Amino acid sequence: MRRPTLHAVAARAGVSKSSVSRVINGEPTVAPEIRQIVMAAVTELGYVPNGAARNLVTQKTNTIAIIVSDPPAGLVSDDPMFAMVVRAASRALEAAGKQVSLVLAGSAESRLRVEQYLAAGHVDGAMLVSMDGSDPLPAVLARTGLPVVSHGRLATPGLMPYVDNDNVGGATRAVQHLLDQGRQRIATISGPLDMQAAQERLNAYRQALQDTDRRSIVALGDFTRISGADAMRQLLQDDPHLDAVFAANDLMAIGALRTLRESGRRVPDDVAVVGFDDIEAALYTAPPLTTVRSPMGEQAASTVRLLLNLLANGSADSVILPTELVIRESA
Amino acid sequence: MRRPTLHAVAARAGVSKSSVSRVINGEPTVAPEIRQIVMAAVTELGYVPNGAARNLVTQKTNTIAIIVSDPPAGLVSDDPMFAMVVRAASRALEAAGKQVSLVLAGSAESRLRVEQYLAAGHVDGAMLVSMDGSDPLPAVLARTGLPVVSHGRLATPGLMPYVDNDNVGGATRAVQHLLDQGRQRIATISGPLDMQAAQERLNAYRQALQDTDRRSIVALGDFTRISGADAMRQLLQDDPHLDAVFAANDLMAIGALRTLRESGRRVPDDVAVVGFDDIEAALYTAPPLTTVRSPMGEQAASTVRLLLNLLANGSADSVILPTELVIRESA
DNA sequence: CTGAAAGCGCTTACAG
DNA sequence: CTGAAAGCGCTTACAG
Numbered sequence: 001m002r003r004p005t006l007h008a009v010a011a012r013a014g015v016s017k018s019s020v021s022r023v024i025n026g027e028p029t030v031a032p033e034i035r036q037i038v039m040a041a042v043t044e045l046g047y048v049p050n051g052a053a054r055n056l057v058t059q060k061t062n063t064i065a066i067i068v069s070d071p072p073a074g075l076v077s078d079d080p081m082f083a084m085v086v087r088a089a090s091r092a093l094e095a096a097g098k099q100v101s102l103v104l105a106g107s108a109e110s111r112l113r114v115e116q117y118l119a120a121g122h123v124d125g126a127m128l129v130s131m132d133g134s135d136p137l138p139a140v141l142a143r144t145g146l147p148v149v150s151h152g153r154l155a156t157p158g159l160m161p162y163v164d165n166d167n168v169g170g171a172t173r174a175v176q177h178l179l180d181q182g183r184q185r186i187a188t189i190s191g192p193l194d195m196q197a198a199q200e201r202l203n204a205y206r207q208a209l210q211d212t213d214r215r216s217i218v219a220l221g222d223f224t225r226i227s228g229a230d231a232m233r234q235l236l237q238d239d240p241h242l243d244a245v246f247a248a249n250d251l252m253a254i255g256a257l258r259t260l261r262e263s264g265r266r267v268p269d270d271v272a273v274v275g276f277d278d279i280e281a282a283l284y285t286a287p288p289l290t291t292v293r294s295p296m297g298e299q300a301a302s303t304v305r306l307l308l309n310l311l312a313n314g315s316a317d318s319v320i321l322p323t324e325l326v327i328r329e330s331a
Numbered sequence: 332m333r334r335p336t337l338h339a340v341a342a343r344a345g346v347s348k349s350s351v352s353r354v355i356n357g358e359p360t361v362a363p364e365i366r367q368i369v370m371a372a373v374t375e376l377g378y379v380p381n382g383a384a385r386n387l388v389t390q391k392t393n394t395i396a397i398i399v400s401d402p403p404a405g406l407v408s409d410d411p412m413f414a415m416v417v418r419a420a421s422r423a424l425e426a427a428g429k430q431v432s433l434v435l436a437g438s439a440e441s442r443l444r445v446e447q448y449l450a451a452g453h454v455d456g457a458m459l460v461s462m463d464g465s466d467p468l469p470a471v472l473a474r475t476g477l478p479v480v481s482h483g484r485l486a487t488p489g490l491m492p493y494v495d496n497d498n499v500g501g502a503t504r505a506v507q508h509l510l511d512q513g514r515q516r517i518a519t520i521s522g523p524l525d526m527q528a529a530q531e532r533l534n535a536y537r538q539a540l541q542d543t544d545r546r547s548i549v550a551l552g553d554f555t556r557i558s559g560a561d562a563m564r565q566l567l568q569d570d571p572h573l574d575a576v577f578a579a580n581d582l583m584a585i586g587a588l589r590t591l592r593e594s595g596r597r598v599p600d601d602v603a604v605v606g607f608d609d610i611e612a613a614l615y616t617a618p619p620l621t622t623v624r625s626p627m628g629e630q631a632a633s634t635v636r637l638l639l640n641l642l643a644n645g646s647a648d649s650v651i652l653p654t655e656l657v658i659r660e661s662a
Numbered sequence: 663c664t665g666a667a668a669g670c671g672c673t674t675a676c677a678g
Numbered sequence: 679c680t681g682a683a684a685g686c687g688c689t690t691a692c693a694g
Contacts, residue, residue: 003452005671016681021673029679048450052392053671055383057686066433070422077418078411078611086417087408090435091401099448102397102433104421117430119379121334225615254615261617280409284556284585286592286617336687347665352689360663384687388670 004045013041024049055121063099064311065126066090067114069135070106077224079251080279081297085129085151088300092308098124105137115140125311127151128160132194149310151296151303153196153318161310162318163296163303167197170292170323171204174246174274177290177325179212183244183272187217189231189256191248198223201248201276217242221252228255236263243271244331250275250282250291257285257330272331287329295321335376344372355380386452394430395642396457397421398445400466401437408555410582411610412628416460416482419631423639429455436468446471456642458482459491463525480641482627482634484527484649492641493649494627494634498528501623501654502535505577505605508621508656510543514575514603518548520562520587522579529554532579532607548573552583559586567594574602575662581606581613581622588616588661603662618660626652 006024010017015034022030023038041047055061066089071077086102093100101123103114114137118126125147131138133155141148142159150162178186188205191198206216219234221227228247232255235242247253253275257267265271267287275282275291278298282289296303306319337355341348346365353361354369372378386392397420402408417433424431432454436445445468449457456478462469464486472479473490481493509517519536522529537547550565552558559578563586566573578584584606588598596602598618606613606622613620627634637650 003450006673007671017672018674018681019679022680025673031679034680046450048447050387050671051451051453052383052386053686054673055686056381056387056671056688057673059686061383063432070418078414080409080411080414082418083409083411083414086433087401087413087435090433094435094441094444099453100433101394102417102421102431104418104425110425113425116379119334119377120382122382122430225611229615254612258615258617280556281585281612284560284589286589337689338687348688349665349690350663353664356689362663365664381687384670385689386670387672387687388689390670 003050004047005050006047009038009041009045009047012045013038059121060124061099061122062097063101063123064093064308065101065103065118065123066129067103067105067126067131067137067141068129069131070104070110079223080281081130081277084297084300085304088304089127089129089151089308092301092304096308105131105135111135111137111140115144118144118146125149127307127311128154130195130197132192133196133199134194147311147314149307151307155194155196161316163307163310164318164320165197165294165296166320166323167200168204170276170294170325171201171246171248172208173323173325174276174292175205175208177327178244178246178272178274178331179208181244181272181331184214185217185239185242186214186244186246187219187235187239187242189219189221189228189235189245189247189252191252192222193220195223198248205246221248221255223249223251225251225255225258228252229259230255232256232259233263236265244273245271246274246276248276250277250279250289253289253291253330254281254285257289261286268329268331274331278326282326282328285330290328290331291326293324293326295323334381335378336381337378340369340372340376340378343376344369390452391455392430392453393428394432394454395424395639396432396434396449396454397460398434398436398457398462398468398472399460400462401435401441410554411612412461412608415628415631416635419635420458420460420482420639423632423635427639436462436466442466442468442471446475449475449477456480458638458642459485461526461528463523464527464530465525478642478645480638482638486525486527492647494638494641495649495651496528496625496627497651497654498531499535501607501625501656502532502577502579503539504654504656505607505623506536506539508658509575509577509603509605509662510539512575512603512662515545516548516570516573517545517575517577518550518566518570518573520550520552520559520566520576520578520583522583523553524551526554529579536577552579552586554580554582556582556586556589559583560590561586563587563590564594567596575604576602577605577607579607581608581610581620584620584622584661585612585616588620599660599662605662609657613657613659616661621659621662622657624655624657626654
């Protein structure tokens with residue numbers, strides 16, 4: 001018992017396949033009477049059009065790929081940004097009647113697979129999520145001619161439109177807040193430098209300090225909690241008297257808080273901590289985390305909608321979203 | 332300039348389409364000479380087989396759907412389980428050469444879309460992730476005849492194979508640990524009761540207390556941090572002298588910790604807290620969270636592999652994974 | 663081992 | 679407004 005085909009429905013209804021196709025696709029040029037009888041046959045047989053056949057003839061698939069860079073380490077990550085963005089994008093896409101294909105971009109081997117996949121015409125467009133700068137995938141995809149957009153600015157400019165936070169503005173405001181408090185030794189925990197956002201936040205930190213007479217104190221993390229904890233340990237060793245830390249994301253700030261607690265420092269009395277992103281967890285740290293609110297996290301839904309509009313309109317205009325400092329208790 | 336077709340490659344190579352198809356699909360019955368010349372034409376033209384055409388004729392799609400229940404509230408959630416499971420499943424699927432289609436299951440309207448989608452033959456199978464008991468989708472999908480498996484036990488038994496934690500064992504061990512410490516007033520924060528896991532963890536809590544002379548103190552949450560914080564407030568009001576709380580997941584435990592801190596209780600001195608799942612964040616709370624390690628989180632990769640084996644083999648044998656109490660400082 | 667032909671299940675000009 | 683026909687780009691028996 002195979003699934004019924006257009007042919008079967010036509011036979012059952014006593015009309016041509018053309019007519020059945022027309023009512024299925026809601027074309028106006030069909031007699032109400034025919035529509036009736038076809039619909040009856042459709043529900044009677046439980047007919048659902050075959051997707052592959054339809055895709056083949058229409059040359060479109062009605063599906064969009066969400067391409068997420070996957071940490072090469074092979075470690076499974078619970079990164080909240082992944083959940084927020086992927087969920088929001090899926091929702092928006094489904095609301096627009098699109099299907100979503102989730103693609104992980106990581107190893108060189110997977111990159112080839114992704115290329116082939118898109119080249120095979122499986123999707124009508126793609127949205128890249130937080131690709132790192134060293135990944136050649138964006139350039140390759142841009143060359144395919146498929147509509148693509150990026151969630152997060154790419155290292156190579158001009159490849160495709162993107163939506164991103166005002167990383168520079170946000171980081172500057174974070175450091176300024178620390179300066180305003182009279183903090184003297186302000187360190188930073190940077191994200192992985194092959195990511196554009198990490199670069200921008202680090203540069204802004206450097207610039208802000210340079211405008212005073214303070215020196216930069218930098219430790220490198222990779223946007224994970226554990227790397228934040230490790231980096232904080234490193235910083236404390238480098239300068240036991242530091243009195244403030246700007247972490248390039250909240251996850252690393254959470255890690256830093258743990259190290260500070262373990263080392264007996266009080267936050268914010270001894271050391272002030274500011275994060276970036278304002279993920280939900282920032283409300284639950286002890287003390288609650290002062291951080292830069294990123295619209296891409298907090299308002300993932302509207303950000304993603306923005307992005308999908310770029311995709312749909314074939315627009316080439318990127319947008320930078322404003323950030324805002326959320327002052328809580330850690331600084 | 333359209334993409335080249337099989338036909339074009341055949342013309343270029345001066346052989347039949349059949350032969351091109353054979354070398355593309357790696358069939359052994361093809362002369363090395365022909366293979367050579369075809370491969371040359373393929374790379375020269377940059378040929379990639381059209382997916383839709385292939386799917387149509389082979390009647391399979393090489394893609395598996397990951398169907399995730401989406402909170403109806405419309406709030407975007409950063410639930411770490413979503414990230415862990417979806418990521419792990421995508422990896423495993425891609426490693427097996429499958430494509431993944433991400434589907435959100437929420438509203439009644441979306442349910443129809445999901446049904447249609449699967450009925451349209453877009454996927455070869457599906458993996459459900461943490462569906463709640465009130466959702467009719469699993470029953471509907473089971474009836475389609477498509478291979479389906481569930482990540483998390485379903486309310487209705489027998490519909491499809493599943494992988495789940497030993498929720499009862501884990502929760503029992505958690506409460507027992509509290510009893511062993513001599514805690515007298517042990518409360519619980521339950522998950523949403525239309526989820527099987529929440530039910531099982533609550534029942535185990537009740538059973539464990541019933542075996543002593545203690546009474547149950549229950550507040551209802553929905554597996555989010557904020558609900559845990561609210562529930563804790565409720566519990567403190569109901570019984571200001573409670574000295575222990577078992578939260579049905581770590582996220583709610585994190586919320587409870589915040590409320591306890593705000594109310595001036597020391598953890599674990601005044602109130603002991605135990606969670607469930609052992610998500611990464613449990614290592615970063617103050618104090619670090621004692622919790623039940625769920626293999627579905629901690630070892631998402633192997634759990635998912637298990638599940639996909641069930642899918643592939645058409646097996647009907649579900650598996651329950653053992654849990655383990657991880658004692659840290661909160662209890 | 664190779665090629666000509668049929669067919670997967672649709673949509674879409676084209677006549678009528 | 680309706681139907682017969684062609685065709686989307688592949689795979690796969692079937693002869694040879």
